[in-house]
Amino acid sequence: MEMRKPPPVRRLSGSELPSLAASNGNGHHSGTVISAPRPPSARDTAVAIDRMDVEELSVAYGTKPAVKAVSLPIRQGEVLALIGPSGCGKTTLLRSLNRLTELTRGASLSGRIALDGVDIATMDPTALRRRVTMVFQQPNPFPMSVFDNVAYVLREQAKRRPRRAAVRGEVHDALARAGLLDEVADNLDHPALRLSGGQQQRLCIARALAANPEVLLLDEPCSALDPISTKLIEDLIIKLRDDVAVVIVTHNLQQAHRVADYVAFMYLGELVEYGSARRMFGSPREQRTKEYVSGAFG
Amino acid sequence: MSAVTGTRVRRPDRATASWRWSDRLGLGLAWLLGLLFCAIAAAIVVYFLLEGIRYLRPSLLVTNPAAASSESQTGGFLDPLLGTLIIGTMSMAIAVPVGVGIAVWLSEFGRPTALARVAESAIEMMAGEPSVVLALFGLSLFGLGALGFLSQTTNGVVLGQSFFAAAALLSLVGLPLVVASTREGLQAIPSHVREASYAVGKTKIATTRRVLLPAARPSVITGTMLGLGRVISDTAIVLLLLGGTLTFQAANSTPLLGLLRGTGDTLTGYIYYNAPTGDGNQPSKAYAAAFVLMLFVLALNLGVDFVVSRSRKAITWK
Numbered sequence: 001m002e003m004r005k006p007p008p009v010r011r012l013s014g015s016e017l018p019s020l021a022a023s024n025g026n027g028h029h030s031g032t033v034i035s036a037p038r039p040p041s042a043r044d045t046a047v048a049i050d051r052m053d054v055e056e057l058s059v060a061y062g063t064k065p066a067v068k069a070v071s072l073p074i075r076q077g078e079v080l081a082l083i084g085p086s087g088c089g090k091t092t093l094l095r096s097l098n099r100l101t102e103l104t105r106g107a108s109l110s111g112r113i114a115l116d117g118v119d120i121a122t123m124d125p126t127a128l129r130r131r132v133t134m135v136f137q138q139p140n141p142f143p144m145s146v147f148d149n150v151a152y153v154l155r156e157q158a159k160r161r162p163r164r165a166a167v168r169g170e171v172h173d174a175l176a177r178a179g180l181l182d183e184v185a186d187n188l189d190h191p192a193l194r195l196s197g198g199q200q201q202r203l204c205i206a207r208a209l210a211a212n213p214e215v216l217l218l219d220e221p222c223s224a225l226d227p228i229s230t231k232l233i234e235d236l237i238i239k240l241r242d243d244v245a246v247v248i249v250t251h252n253l254q255q256a257h258r259v260a261d262y263v264a265f266m267y268l269g270e271l272v273e274y275g276s277a278r279r280m281f282g283s284p285r286e287q288r289t290k291e292y293v294s295g296a297f298g
Numbered sequence: 299m300s301a302v303t304g305t306r307v308r309r310p311d312r313a314t315a316s317w318r319w320s321d322r323l324g325l326g327l328a329w330l331l332g333l334l335f336c337a338i339a340a341a342i343v344v345y346f347l348l349e350g351i352r353y354l355r356p357s358l359l360v361t362n363p364a365a366a367s368s369e370s371q372t373g374g375f376l377d378p379l380l381g382t383l384i385i386g387t388m389s390m391a392i393a394v395p396v397g398v399g400i401a402v403w404l405s406e407f408g409r410p411t412a413l414a415r416v417a418e419s420a421i422e423m424m425a426g427e428p429s430v431v432l433a434l435f436g437l438s439l440f441g442l443g444a445l446g447f448l449s450q451t452t453n454g455v456v457l458g459q460s461f462f463a464a465a466a467l468l469s470l471v472g473l474p475l476v477v478a479s480t481r482e483g484l485q486a487i488p489s490h491v492r493e494a495s496y497a498v499g500k501t502k503i504a505t506t507r508r509v510l511l512p513a514a515r516p517s518v519i520t521g522t523m524l525g526l527g528r529v530i531s532d533t534a535i536v537l538l539l540l541g542g543t544l545t546f547q548a549a550n551s552t553p554l555l556g557l558l559r560g561t562g563d564t565l566t567g568y569i570y571y572n573a574p575t576g577d578g579n580q581p582s583k584a585y586a587a588a589f590v591l592m593l594f595v596l597a598l599n600l601g602v603d604f605v606v607s608r609s610r611k612a613i614t615w616k
Binding site for chain 1: 488490491493494495496497498499500501508509512513612613614615
């Protein structure tokens, strides 16, 4: 990996710590096995590093605008949750961060997105996507072994495929970071599609981490999973945020509350409000945010 | 199951009790037709099974057809059997790579759209083309002087009949099935699987090679087996382009090339010749050969069922 200019560093004050007490976790999720497991001390030592900068980003599919002039920062050391009702543009915003939007026919984009100060539009998309990786809503391991799913990412195209032994260390490392190694260590050669849904999704996270990205994009990663798998992945997200900037799109307000340090609320393509999770859930400034987080619509 | 006593469970087949008479008549007809078709299929299989057991002798598989007046001296069908295997292999060796390539292009690239449309209808047209028409075209194509090296030339006239010529035209018979099946397999892969590969920095080529084609492999195999079944059952192209000469007539003494440039026969050609209405008129030989051919085709169909049922479990996304 090449050297980059040192990113600006800033410490979060303790007062921005989203506390469990502020939880307004109403609805059917309260009282279930899913609790907010975050150690309260984690935030005190966390360092936030600016990774990506979204400036006045607008995306349209044909003539239909999907994202309208959105600006926000994405920092390592924090989890940013994009929330909002269906069709509000949060997935489109996420997909423009690694230029997946341009694979959709008729999609057009304006504004600027920078990764460590460099405009991503000027980067080679494959290089960008190795630095900004993504996990999808549906677990989607490739039809190959558990090992090869991760090794696939490590093997650069157009070069000679490295031997299995050469990538073994990195594969194990990625699986360990995704908290999956202990479960699959004995059957790395089994087809990945035979794993359970939750294991498949953690394999997809391992795959995304194998490229050693600076930013990890998660598009509703738990919406197809059971509560226990969901909890495993949420714990994982919290653990990962110190090494990689995490952006998660979620429909699930409780989940945003459990994992996010910062929250961006989008509605009809606009960024209505952006702020710390504590403030967004505790005392949002905008009326629409207030209504959405209290469950009045969405 | 809960053991509820005294409650009569309404079974689905009881549901027809309340049907109108016209609906019941329709249901009866559907059953009748279904059973009729099963009976026809079973009759064909059983008939050839019985005839095959009656006439098939191991010696038929290892001896060549020979000209003789008595049926016991006319030999077996070794060369036609080998011919079927050679023709099947050669045709699919052309049809599979080309067909998979076309399917990948149609399904994953498809640009320019107009050209993709044209290619699509061309393949559909080819699937509907009678093979005797293809054979006629093949004769004039391989009769060209420039393609003389693929068959034999006598007195400056290119014969145009050879294993190369027959396999080339028969690959067109198998091609549409390979394309259709592969394409179906590629289109069944959810788009988020493709995007997952792009999202870790892979190119479209790498994604196609390493993710999409392996995922579509069962469909490629299915298409290959269906295509092969078509190829080995074709008669017209064999008679016109392979010569239908019962035994191999090598073009020259070069080991493999001479054979492939020469003429020969397949099981279908042999059956055609020995059918009661054919020139050979040795029904017992025809039945024996038909039985062997039917076994091949049945095995291919069972193979397709096996691959499809197994892959349905192995390659699906939750």
